[in-house]
Amino acid sequence: MRKQIVTGMILLILLILPLLLYLQINQNFQVSVNNARESADHEETLLARLLSSEILRNRSTSNMEIRNTVQSIGKQYGYEQMQILFYKDRIPLNGVLSEETAFLLDKKERTSYLSDPEEALYIVHPLDEHYTLITRSDFSVFYQMLREQTAAGIRICIGGLVIAAVLSLLISGRITRRLRILSRSADAVRSGSAIHLEPSAKKDEIGKLTNTFIAMNDAIVQREENLREDARQRQALIDALAHEMRTPLTSIVSAARLIQKGGDMVQMREEMCDLIVKESQRLAEMDENLMKLTRMHTAELKTETFSLLEMAQEALAVTPDAVLTGEDSTVTADRDLIIHLMRNLVNNAAKSGTLTPVRVTLHPRGFSVSDEGRGMTPEEVSRCTEAFWKADPARTRASGGAGLGLTLCQNIARLHGTDLVIRSTPGKGTTVEFTLPLQSVEDSET
Template structure:
């Protein structure tokens, strides 16, 4: 059963049960109140009759038999209350009738259950109607008799029946009108749920941009808000997975291509050595090509291994003096840069920062080497370190050929090389910046690039919240 119908039928059932119970209690209370009033009236009339008979018997005096006297007095007396004649009956202890002006005659079984000073009543029903029969003990001149009173209560039962019929009619009307109102209200309430269901179906079908409207401040609005947040996160994760899958596909394609080129050369030159007779110089040339391509394959495999290992590596953070650290780097690369006609300078503000020195040395050597490769006929390469608030920034600037903006967004991808022919010629594999990026992520550092064609490149490594110890 749909949730809408559950709400509808549950609401109608609760309303019907509550209305029925309330109506029954109200009618039953009214019935009992009327019946109690009639019983109390019968008690009052019984008291009036008793005192009237007792007074008359006392005023009569004489030695006449009390039964005969009581019969004569009861026949002669006319008892009224508010211009209404009171009918009554008098019975002896054996149940024999002494006097009766009642319209109906009923058995006197109630007498057996009464005590000497206790009155009682019972309900009697005939085809003509319903009656309250009240019998009270009465003592006249030392003799015990019983006064019987009857109150017709047919109208109470008729009134109860009429009220039940009215209740059923009202309930029928309430079910009709209430059902229509409940149907409309349930539809309005479920409209938001239906909207969420359709949105869920659309997203399941692949429409990740589907969202639901957020109106109001109730629970449905909160649910819609959370649903949209979930859909945003899901869409973002899906796009990330698609992007990751695409990158993996590109990675595999690039890796296959990088392997294919040196392997083709190795196989070709090896085949030439195997099948042809060549001079010593030609053999040396072929061997040189095979050696160079083998070394490039070795470099490629080692760098790829480093990239894989870095993803699961834990860094050993050691406080390091930045000036001493870059003095070592300058000593390592200075001669090569000077040999290629590159003017190198390094100026570092004083700082002691915790990082893994060996890994960070790999980062800066790669960045400096990339700057070197970007300058074919000499140039300038500058390294500077400075504080920027709580962050320490290392900036590497070169005066090389620079890069276009579309290249900057991809240079950290594995195997990506802006100038493939020059990069391969210089021994590049397109993994250097990918490795650098992984190392910086391990330290929670960031790297940014600023470059323009013909104006060189500036690389900034930001060491966030560095502690100047």
């Protein structure tokens, strides 16, 4: 790009500057020549009148007398830049034309001729059928001026080319330097390295390109960070899933082997079959919850406006021991997901070791689920929504959980543009609150 800019600038100077200088020099030359031509024309007119009055009135004047008269008039009026040539019947009486200008004697009318080789102006004036006056004015000074101006123009063109080349190198270097920085930054992004590019305060195209490139790089970095986090969470989920599946699968395999070796022990067979059924149900529940978690990332809310009280009554129909309080209100959300959310929270609270019924309290934009169970520490509260995380793995397994309930609930809440609020005190119980945001779900997702 830098070579193109320099070449373009030089070509532009070569096209414009010589043309402008040529036009200017030629105009100056033409103006000077025209002024001198007018002056020579005026002088020749005066000479023609004098010669006509002195010579033509006396036809018997000899050629010698005519020559003397012409020379006398030339000296008297003193035109230093003008040479007088006088012919009688094509015979020179005073001065001789050169071979290049001899054709002027054939002119029948007054005319002027500018001879470039001789750098002189000839004015041919036939006084009558015998006498012809020719004046030769020296224009060498104008041609000399033309040559000097042409030489000066060439020097100006050369200087202009040098200046244009230097300026174009400086300007293109300044422009391409920023582009080279962007190019190196692009290479760094391609190789995965960090870039060190400062935002540009300039409002030109390269400044805008720089800021756009920085924004693009930030987006790429954020996307890579999100992908790494997703990969980390996915690996953690796989590791936890493998760990969780090991226990029920081990129990099922051990029970099956005991049945094979148990002989006629009917009671043991029944216990082992119950264990197999229980662990199989646990695996099925784990699979169902995992499928829900997987689909939750691409789920689209099917929002509708409904009564919070009617929704809660339907959700708690499978857990009649739960206590429902609070006032009814109308909300807009995905009704099926909110039912699933409430049921999971109630089931999770019921497994907390509470000795009192689980309480569900309605409020204008949501609800809360409370228990008086064993509770959680602040560290446990911060991690309880992680997939497969359990404060007490042995106790949770005994209660049949897999550590996915609160993860599902948190994902449902985030789909609605909010988060679960969990307050817990060890030994006193836990309260989980779900509140829909003030704005509509469509605005939240947008």
